[in-house]
Amino acid sequence: MAELWMPGAIKEDLGNSAACDPAFPAKAIAHITADVKATAAAPRDLVPFTTLKRFFTGSGKRLAPHILWDPFSGSFAQFFPATSRSLALLDGPGGTRTNRAGKVVIQIEALFFPHCRVDGRVFASLSETPCKDWSKLNAWVRSWGVTDHWPMDHPDGFTAHRSASVWQSQGGWYAHAHVPENDHVDPGSWPMFVDGHQPGAGPEKPPIGTPEQEPFPGASFFHAGRKSPVIAAMHRRLVAEDCNRYQAGADADVWGSGDVKSFAAWQHKLGFSGGEADGIPGKSSWDRLHVPNV
Structure with a gap:
């Protein structure tokens, strides 16, 4: 049975729960914290996990996701139960209720910004990090009926592409850059799904440009x-x-x-x-x- 609180995550219940809309398919949303601006020429040290956790339980409550994930240490903090909406998406009046449009709409903020520095090494993209304990997070999200599938494509760069009709009709994983009514372009990249797909979800498609798939010819x-x-x-x-x-x-x-x-x-x-x-x-x-x- 799926658990409301991710096993092993630090439970920081904000107490501001609200129901999701089960008329829509189950979804997960991939974000990065992007809390610091850095460049290849001027990298910056990664902000500590405890600092972001304190932000989401304090002055940043109105922006809190379900899960804060540190891909370097494998630490997790959870602020809302899985069946509640969280608050990390813009949700304008009218239209689809972005934070609620699904049996679950589980939002994950990976502790990361491009060109962050950890132990002297600089990381340009999230996929370059250790992505520690991603398998645990992937499995917990999958247990809530979120299929291992990106309806708007696996994130590959900081570009936006949105379709309200796809968002409303298809479940699976979405980048913040894919969500209607929002203007963010994160996460830029995300780890590939691990083995153990939900029955019926189908295998993860091979990356674009591999020998199995013809690259876009222009x-x-x-x-x-x-x-x-x-x-x-x-x-x-x-x-x-x-x-x-x-x-x-x-x-x-x-x-x-x-x-x-x-x-x-x-x-x-x-x-x-x-x-x-x-x-x-x-x-x-x-x-x-x-x-x-x-």
């Missing part, structure tokens, strides 16, 4: 008459995703109007609209199609 690659086995592989994936808008007999390896219509259907399926669903692949929509390497 938007200029897709022009009328382009012939390539990459286009044929894309064609097959679009058909498999029920986005087949091709005419019978179309050359599967030649880019044409059927590809534009079919890829636009895929973009709409992902929640894009307007100019973002023009049928020309962009990096995000391409990466999420998982075209096999040819």
Whole structure:
């Protein structure tokens, strides 16, 4: 049975609990504390775990997540039970209630900022850290029905990409940079899921650009008459995703109007609209199609 309080975490119950909305699928949100500004030329020492814990139980109560995680020591502090909303997301009037839109909406703040210094070593991204006891955190979040899946892609850089329709309809893990009504671009990176996936969740997709997956060739690659086995592989994936808008007999390896219509259907399926669903692949929509390497 899933536990309201993560085993091994320091319990710092803020007492300000409020119910989540089970009409939406279970979610987890990945943040970094980003409490200090540093650069490669001017790194800064990591802020102590106890300092951030004191902040979230004091003057920062209104911003508290569920979990504060120190990826260097494996320390955890928890401020709300799993079934309560926490407060680390902007939640504007109207629209989706970002802190509550799920059976659970478990928010994790990793104690990290880019170019932090720990024991004399500088870390540019969270994924470079030891990510100590990430497996315990991953397992506890999974126990609450949060699937090992990134509907808006695994975080890879400090860029924002948001879709309210995807957020409302799909469970799993989201970066802060993926959440509607928010303007943050963290966490920049996040560790890969560990073995032991929830039944039905499916395996974690291989990282983009590995031999198993065709890297994005750039938007200029897709022009009328382009012939390539990459286009044929894309064609097959679009058909498999029920986005087949091709005419019978179309050359599967030649880019044409059927590809534009079919890829636009895929973009709409992902929640894009307007100019973002023009049928020309962009990096995000391409990466999420998982075209096999040819």
